[in-house]
Amino acid sequence: MSLVSRQTLSQWLNQSLQVHNFKDYAPNGLQLQGKPTIKKVVMGVTASKAFLEKAAQVKADAVIVHHGWFWKNEDPCITNMKYERIAYAIKQELNVFGYHLPLDAHPEWGNNAQLAKVLDFGVNRVEGQVETCGQGNLVWLGSPPKGKEELGALLQHIETILQRSVLFIGDKTKRVSRIAWCTGGAQGYFDAAIAAGAELFLTGEASEQVFHMAQENGVAFMAAGHHATERYGVQALGEALKAQFPELDVEFIDIPNPV
Numbered sequence: 001m002s003l004v005s006r007q008t009l010s011q012w013l014n015q016s017l018q019v020h021n022f023k024d025y026a027p028n029g030l031q032l033q034g035k036p037t038i039k040k041v042v043m044g045v046t047a048s049k050a051f052l053e054k055a056a057q058v059k060a061d062a063v064i065v066h067h068g069w070f071w072k073n074e075d076p077c078i079t080n081m082k083y084e085r086i087a088y089a090i091k092q093e094l095n096v097f098g099y100h101l102p103l104d105a106h107p108e109w110g111n112n113a114q115l116a117k118v119l120d121f122g123v124n125r126v127e128g129q130v131e132t133c134g135q136g137n138l139v140w141l142g143s144p145p146k147g148k149e150e151l152g153a154l155l156q157h158i159e160t161i162l163q164r165s166v167l168f169i170g171d172k173t174k175r176v177s178r179i180a181w182c183t184g185g186a187q188g189y190f191d192a193a194i195a196a197g198a199e200l201f202l203t204g205e206a207s208e209q210v211f212h213m214a215q216e217n218g219v220a221f222m223a224a225g226h227h228a229t230e231r232y233g234v235q236a237l238g239e240a241l242k243a244q245f246p247e248l249d250v251e252f253i254d255i256p257n258p259v
Contacts, residue, residue, distance in 0.1 A: 002247035003037035006030070006095055009062065012244060017102035017109075017237075022136075024101045025072045032069075032086065034095035038062045043238040043252045045230055047096055049085050051255045056092045058251060064241075066111070066234055068098020103233045104183060105138055109240055111183040112140045114232035119161055120145040121179065134192035139182040141196060149175045151200065151220055158202070162228045164258075167206055170220030176200050183229035194219050204229040205259070227257035 010030050014020075019028040031047075042055040046067040055063045069082070078086060089096055104111045107130060116123050122143035124131035131141040148154040152172030159166050180193035181202040187210050193201040194217050201219065204226035214221040231254060238250045 003039050004245050004248055006036050006038060009038055013097060013099070017099050017106060019102050022101045026068055026070055026098060026100055028099050028102055029097060030095060031098050032089050032094065032096035034089070034093045035061045038095065038248065040249045041241065043234040043250065044255065045227055045234060046255070047085065047098065048255060049088060051253065052085060052088050052094065054253045054255070055094065060094060062095035062097065064097040064099070064234065064237065066100060066103050066230055068096065068100070101136065103237065109233055109236040111230045111233035112181060114236050115181060115183055115229055116140065116142060118232055119158060121181070133180065133196040134182065134189040138186065139180050139189050139193055141178065141180050141198065143177055144179055149177060151176060155222065158222065158224055162224055164225055164228050167223040169211055169214040174220065176220065184226050187223070190221065226259050
């Protein structure tokens with residue numbers, strides 16, 4: 001049975017996702033060391049206790065998630081929920097890898113790229129590069145699917161694809177041609193999308209002020225779920241992993257989250 005070393009997997013992930021280019025809110029890469037060799041890898045959105053338990057049930061040697069551990073400004077003490085997660089992973093000898101902004105921004109496997117693919121968005125390009133805005137160029141710009149330019153039709157399309165209700169602020173009869181999106185909790189980039197000329201901004205979460213920003217700027221806003229918008233990057237990374245290391249058994253496990 002052919003195995004991949006932890007070091008080989010870690011190096012490939014770090015290089016492929018260019019972690020050195022990001023100043024992030026949490027460490028990117030191997031966050032918890034487990035078995036030295038790896039056969040089974042489970043991909044997921046968040047390294048929650050429920051996810052770790054599911055991974056252990058299928059005899060995972062490593063997990064790769066978008067939301068890992070050790071976030072900036074959180075309590076550094078390993079107690080309560082954090083202790084339970086880490087202690088369980090250590091007991092199971094799980095390697096825990098986390099990739100946050102590098103997985104959001106990757107031009108092919110990233111959450112923004114994959115959400116655009118899933119929702120059939122057109123992606124604007126300038127001199128061959130994705131048109132972006134916002135801090136770290138994390139907001140992507142493009143166009144709605146053909147035939148879905150009216151906001152009401154676009155809203156229905158997104159809800160059907162993501163299989164969940166979407167918070168919408170705006171005029172459903174308005175037609176749009178320039179849209180912006182950033183997965184997860186990116187409501188703070190709404191002003192950057194407005195400044196870039198977007199007629200709609202789609203993200204995962206909403207804050208109180210986005211209602212007023214949408215109303216007073218005449219720009220529509222959609223919050224389609226933090227988890228729902230970030231399920232696709234890890235799956236694309238998993239497919240790339242299988243192509244690079246055919247000897248690995250790679251599986252995606254989704255732990256539903258309504259937020």
